Amino acid sequence: MVNTTSQCDDIIDDYGLKGAFCKLSGHCGVAGVTAEKESASYVFLALRALQHRGQESAGIATSVDNQIECFRGMGLVHEVFNTQRLATFKGTSCIGHIRYSTTGASELKNAQPVVASSSIGDLAIAHNGDIVNAGKFRDELREKGWAFFTTTDSEVMIRLLANELVNTGGDIFHALQNLMRVIIGSYSIVLLVGGKVLAVRDPLGIKPLCIGKLNDCKGYVVTSESVAFDAINATFIRDVAPGEIVELGMNRYKSYRNFSGTVAPNTHSACAHCMFEWVYFARPDSIIDGVSVYEVRNKIGKKLAEEHRVDADVIIPIPDSGRAHAVGYSEGTGIPFREGLIKNRYVARTFIMPEPSMRETEVKLKLNPIKSVIEGKRVVLMDDSIVRGTTMRRIVQMVRNAGAREVHVRIGCPPIISPCYLGIDMKTRSQFIAKPSDSKRQDYTRVAKMIGADSLAHISIEGLVECIGIPKGNLCLGCLTEKYPVEIPGERTR
Numbered sequence: 001m002v003n004t005t006s007q008c009d010d011i012i013d014d015y016g017l018k019g020a021f022c023k024l025s026g027h028c029g030v031a032g033v034t035a036e037k038e039s040a041s042y043v044f045l046a047l048r049a050l051q052h053r054g055q056e057s058a059g060i061a062t063s064v065d066n067q068i069e070c071f072r073g074m075g076l077v078h079e080v081f082n083t084q085r086l087a088t089f090k091g092t093s094c095i096g097h098i099r100y101s102t103t104g105a106s107e108l109k110n111a112q113p114v115v116a117s118s119s120i121g122d123l124a125i126a127h128n129g130d131i132v133n134a135g136k137f138r139d140e141l142r143e144k145g146w147a148f149f150t151t152t153d154s155e156v157m158i159r160l161l162a163n164e165l166v167n168t169g170g171d172i173f174h175a176l177q178n179l180m181r182v183i184i185g186s187y188s189i190v191l192l193v194g195g196k197v198l199a200v201r202d203p204l205g206i207k208p209l210c211i212g213k214l215n216d217c218k219g220y221v222v223t224s225e226s227v228a229f230d231a232i233n234a235t236f237i238r239d240v241a242p243g244e245i246v247e248l249g250m251n252r253y254k255s256y257r258n259f260s261g262t263v264a265p266n267t268h269s270a271c272a273h274c275m276f277e278w279v280y281f282a283r284p285d286s287i288i289d290g291v292s293v294y295e296v297r298n299k300i301g302k303k304l305a306e307e308h309r310v311d312a313d314v315i316i317p318i319p320d321s322g323r324a325h326a327v328g329y330s331e332g333t334g335i336p337f338r339e340g341l342i343k344n345r346y347v348a349r350t351f352i353m354p355e356p357s358m359r360e361t362e363v364k365l366k367l368n369p370i371k372s373v374i375e376g377k378r379v380v381l382m383d384d385s386i387v388r389g390t391t392m393r394r395i396v397q398m399v400r401n402a403g404a405r406e407v408h409v410r411i412g413c414p415p416i417i418s419p420c421y422l423g424i425d426m427k428t429r430s431q432f433i434a435k436p437s438d439s440k441r442q443d444y445t446r447v448a449k450m451i452g453a454d455s456l457a458h459i460s461i462e463g464l465v466e467c468i469g470i471p472k473g474n475l476c477l478g479c480l481t482e483k484y485p486v487e488i489p490g491e492r493t494r
C-alpha cells in the first residue's frame with residue numbers, strides 16, 4: 001500500500017522571481033541513503049546541503065516492509081520537515097528530492113518523490129533532469145487509457161518502469177536497462193524499490209551524481225553533489241559513471257554497468273556533462289566528475305583576465321555567484337577585489353513587487369551598493385552568466401548611481417543563445433539578450449549598450465572548456481553552440 005501525505009497549506013509560488021530578479025533556474029537535487037539508523041535524518045541533512053538546487057518543494061520517502069511512506073510539501077527542506085515528521089520515517093532505506101520545476105508547474109502535485117504500485121510492490125522515484133521524449137510516452141500511455149496525476153517526466157518514467165517490471169518478470173535491473181534504452185535526455189535518479197535504494201545516471205552523465213560511505217554508522221549514500229557528504233560526515237567514494245546503476249547496501253554497494261545497448265539509439269557522444277554545473281549551479285565547495293567547482297570558477301576569472309583585460313580600479317562580484325570568478329579576475333589582473341554590493345539574505349526568495357514600476361525598488365531591497373567602495377572608481381562587475389539582461393541593467397544603473405566613473409561587465413560564461421532541453425529553465429530563444437550573431441563575432445557592444453555598461457565581455461567557449469579541464473567532446477555546450485548531445489526535434493546534434 002502506498003502512503004503519500006502532503007503539506008497542503010502555505011503553498012509558495014516561486015514563479016514571479018523569474019521575471020524580476022532573473023538568474024538561471026532549474027535542476028533539482030536528489031539523495032538516497034541506506035543506513036542502519038536515522039536514514040531519513042541523513043537524507044534531510046543531505047537535501048539541506050543541496051538546497052541551492054531547488055527551493056520549490058521537498059519530499060522524502062522510505063520503505064518499511066516493502067510499503068512506501070512518503071511526505072512532500074512546498075517550500076524549503078526545513079519548512080517541510082521538522083524533527084517530529086522525520087521521526088515518523090522508520091525504514092533503513094530512504095530517498096529524497098528538492099525541486100525547481102523545469103517540466104510541470106510549481107505545485108504540490110508535481111513534488112517528488114513520485115510513488116506508484118508495481119508488480120513487485122511499491123516504487124518511489126526522485127529525478128533530476130528532463131526527458132526529451134517524455135511527451136511521446138505520455139501520449140502513448142494516455143491512448144492506452146492511463147490517467148496521469150502529475151505533469152512531470154518522473155511519473156512517465158515510473159509508469160514505464162512499472163510496465164517493464166511486468167515484461168521482465170519483476171527483474172528490476174533488466175527493467176531499468178530497458179527503460180534506459182528508450183528514454184532520451186538527462187536523468188540522475190534515486191529509486192526506492194523492494195526495500196532497496198538504487199541510483200541511476202543517464203548514459204551521457206549530463207546531471208551529476210556521486211556515491212559516499214557514511215562514517216558514523218553502517219551505510220552508503222548517493223547525492224547530486226559531494227557537498228552533501230560533508231554535511232552528513234560521509235566519505236566521498238566516486239562519481240556514479242554515465243549509464244551506471246548502483247545499489248546501496250548496509251555494508252557495501254554494488255555497481256551494474258556496461259549493459260549493451262542501454263544508450264538510446266539517438267545519443268551522439270560518449271558523455272556530455274552539463275558545463276553549467278561548474279559555471280553556476282553546483283556549490284563552489286562541490287567536486288563534480290573529479291573537478292573542483294571553486295577551482296574552475298577561479299580559473300574562469302583568470303582566463304577572463306587574459307582574454308578581456310580592462311583598466312579599472314576595483315573588481316566587484318555580484319553576490320553570491322560571481323564571487324569565485326571575481327577572485328580569479330583580481331588575481332589575474334592585479335585589480336583589487338572588493339565587496340561593493342551587499343545582498344539582503346532576509347528578503348524571501350518569493351518576494352516580488354506587484355507593479356512593474358516598483359521593480360527597481362525590489363532590486364534595491366535585495367542588493368545594495370557600498371558607496372565608499374564605488375564612488376569615483378572605474379568598476380569591473382563580475383557575474384557568472386547573463387540571460388535576459390534585465391537584472392544586470394538594473395545593477396549597472398545602481399553602481400552608476402553610487403558614483404562609479406566607469407562600469408565594465410565581465411561574465412564567466414559564453415553568451416547563452418539557445419534553449420536548454422535537458423533540465424534548465426530556459427526554453428525559448430526570445431528570452432536571451434545575446435544573439436547567435438553576437439556570439440559568432442564575439443562582439444558584445446550591442447548588449448553592453450542595452451545593459452548600460454561601458455564594456456561587456458564573456459569568456460570564450462575554448463577558454464571555458466580549458467578551465468573545466470574536461471575534453472570539449474565530453475561536455476554539453478548546447479545552450480552556447482546550438483548543438484546538443486541528444487536528438488531534439490528542430491535542433492541540431494553535435
Ligand code: SF4
Nearest residue numbers: 274420422476478479
Ligand atoms: S544545454 Fe546548457 S544548461 Fe542545458 S544541459 Fe546542456 S550545457 Fe547544461
